[in-house]
Amino acid sequence: MSIATVLNKSATLFGAKTPIPFEGLTTKIAELLSMAPTDVQNAFWTIAVGALCATCCALAGCFLVLRRMSLLGDALSHSVLAGMAAVYLVTGGVEPVPMLIGALIAGVMTAVLTQFVHKAANLPEDSSIGIVFTSLFAFGVVVVSQAKHVHLDLDCVLFGDLAFAGVDLRPMMGWLWPHSFQSLVPSLVITLLFLIVFWKELRLTSFDPVLAVTLGFSAGVMHYLLTTVVAIVTVSAMGVVGLLVVALLIVPPATARLLTNRLSTMLWLSCLLGTVATTIGYFLALKWDSSAAGLTAVVAGIELLAAIVFSPLDGLLGRTIRTVRLRTRICAEDVLAGLFRKQERGDADAGVAVSTVQECIELAGNGFLAAGSIRWLKTRQLLDHSGNRVSLTARGYNYGRSLVRSHRLWEAYLHENFDLPHDHLHDPAEAMEHFIGPEIQRQITDELAAPAEDPHGREIPHIER
């Protein structure tokens, strides 16, 4: 038995027409948090509405982001107002069904008109989007500002009323549900059906439109189907979050895109991120007495920022750490190779190259990572360090020898295969020596028939196996 059924069973014990399906739990939580039970109910329904809204938007928005249609989502959220305004002008009323149809038509019209202005008037696509949605929105604002009807409210379109979504409850099937469920639940069902029925086609046309066309799937049909679904989602979500529906459409999917390369993961992750954003946004709005939709957008933005910095795929932090590690290793290896060469030149104390910390830092390139690279060497027991006296350990000696071997093998290889003057061989080898492992050393040795000297006449050190 699932938790929901348990909750529902317990709810029926408390009598059917309660404002929430599981009132017992609500009173318990209310006692726990020392809040009024109605506040807990309110919060519960608001979070539910927000989650539903975020889920619809995220599912449709993933494909907007993947297909580079994000700005269409923005345009749709503006032009939907024009559809509602036109219906009001024609019918003089604000019946929900005609309003919804009008808004839908306006949404699809935006996509069609944008393409039409782009092609027929031969204007750049960004300009045509800008022209179409601002014109439609301006028309909508003018009409709505004249409308004396209580239910056609510009504020609601601009800001939504997530904060009141949990208060406006209507009876349905024996219980009281938030009014916005009436539009959000069908739009979630439609979105899910669309995803399930056209899953294969959607994936194909989003990732490889050319292959899709050659296989006989029409990318254009998918484009307009998707536009219709986005319009449905936008219309149903607008009553809750207003114009900021675009934030829920684009930001969570973009965040998920930074966190994964799999479409299925991206879908559920973006739903989760959107839900978290609406929930936190709602509580922040309560705390600061501000707009829930606005704060939802801000929270979604913070999530995105966190993903940019911390994403395991190519987050800034990870990238910086990888770069610093690589550069530290290269600096450290330069020190090892330098000390090995010093020892090779016979500039050594009882067969061991001795140096000072200053000299090592110089060998490491004097950069801000030089000190770190010396530490790197010491923790790996490649350097001995007592006082100011620095010397190679046996491991360090082997490591440096391998590096110098790589360096000189590469010089020999370049000399053999490319027509380069002698003084052009050192610099590329200096870069390559850090990336040549034993396997490539072996291959070069085989190809050059085990050369004994590099082009400058210096011995290529051998490595005992």
Added chain:
Amino acid sequence: MLGNQTLIVLIGTLLLGVASGMVGTFAVLRRRALVGDVVAHSALPGLCLSFLLFHSRSMILLLCGALVSGLLGAVVVALMKRFTRLREDAIQGIVLSVFYGGGIALTRFIQNRYRNEPGSDLESFIIGRAATMLKADVLQIAAVALVTTIIVLVLYKELTLLSFDEQFCRVQGWSTMGLDLTLMLLTAITVVVGLPAVGVVLTAALLIIPPSAARFWTDRLSTMMMIACLFGGASGVVGTLVSANISGLPTGPLIVMTSTVIFIASWLFAPHRGVVWNGNRSRDLDVDPSWLVTESQFADESPADLQIKRGSGM
């Protein structure tokens, strides 16, 4: 017949339209049409923070805050383009909606907390409220219009080069980044000055629609710019007059609607390019270089465009 207040608003919107038409011409040609939209939406939180900091109604202070955060939005777009793998359209949508969301949250916060303080009704900046324009505001717009005109005239040759042939511009030794930044700055200033009158959501329309309409009338940049200024100014004047005579109609949206009407009329009736003029002539016979689609043009198209192009046999 014309009240003193209407006259002030009229001059203000006229100048605003002219300045936007001039800057917008380059923005549209450089394919930066939606940058204005991003800047406008990003300006809202700065405006609110400026109010919270100074508690002053001074338009200059508010607009300075707006300019700073608008430019910040543009910078964030550039940074995200550089450091993430997201596409430009998604980035624009993200920056626009997140900054705008922050702005909405702040306006609501200010309205609830400083209800009794004058000038706390910052929500008027969302749709704009031209009717309450003061003489000082008009003077500011005039100053900005003058400065943009001077900058555009001084850099006219360079901006032209940048708009039509970026690579040649670079080869000639001009800093395209510097010029782009100048253009961005001009766009941002024009947008921010337009905020009190036309509002956050619609200011971008003034940058986009008049130059796009002007494009139908001419192939010469100088002519296009003048026509764009004319159209922008005319939209401002007509929109203001209509809203002054019918009470309760918001000025900003009316200005935008006027420019839309001009756009549609241009599309229909402009010589050579207009639909009516072209009447019976087949487009295929009228060889227009812009109809020659090259490979590189496909590169930035969305999948659906590709399909449509293929479908029509191009």
